[in-house]
Amino acid sequence: MVPADQGRLTLDLGLVGDWRGVVRAGKTRRQISLIEAGDWQAAIAELAARPDADPAAIAALAGSWQLRRANLLVEGLDLPQRAGAVIRIGRTARVAITVECDPCTRMDEIAPGLQAALRxxxxxxxxARVVEEGDIRVGDPIIIEE
Known part of the structure; x- marks a missing residue:
């Protein structure tokens, strides 16, 4: 994962530069992935409360949301937890939620217990899948439309 301050969402590519967003036959559920900053912090806090927690490792994780391998970190907004919900990002980009992003076993390779803490x-x-193309930037407004 390479953090960036801006990007472009397209109907065919998802987030330009992320191969997982390319539309392939029958595969349109994962063009873009989003995670809430508060949810990431809640998962890290849950790990920190474990008796075997390594404080230094937990502190390093707190600011490393990109390890989750999500495309976008959103703050100050509760993402809709339903398929079909439409979110506008910036001036023109719009995405529709398709499904929950289940944490994979790689999360436990990052930190034991992280997969369960993210469930x-x-x-x-x-x-989500892109329903309207557009440029996005860090700090853009994110609005739940439907």
């Missing part, structure tokens, strides 16, 4: 209440984020 409750869509903490692992949401997957």
């Amino acid at each position: 409750p209440d869509w903490r692992g984020g949401a997957l």
Whole structure:
């Protein structure tokens, strides 16, 4: 994962530069992945509360949401937890939630227990498909439309 301050969402490619967003026959659920900053922090707090927690490792994780391998980190917004919900990002880009983004076993390779900490209440984020193209930037408004 390479953090970036801006990007472009397209109907065919998802987030330009992320091969997982390319539309392939029958595969349109995962063009873009989103995670809430608060959910990431809640998962990290759950790990920190474990008796075997390594404080230094937990502190390093707190600011490393990109390890979740999500495309976008959103703050100050509760992502809709339902397929079909439409979110506008910036001036023109729009995405439709398709499904919950279930955390994979790779999360436990990052930190033991992280996969379980990301499971409750869509903490692992949401997957979406692009319904309207547009440029996006860090700090853009994100609005739930439907």
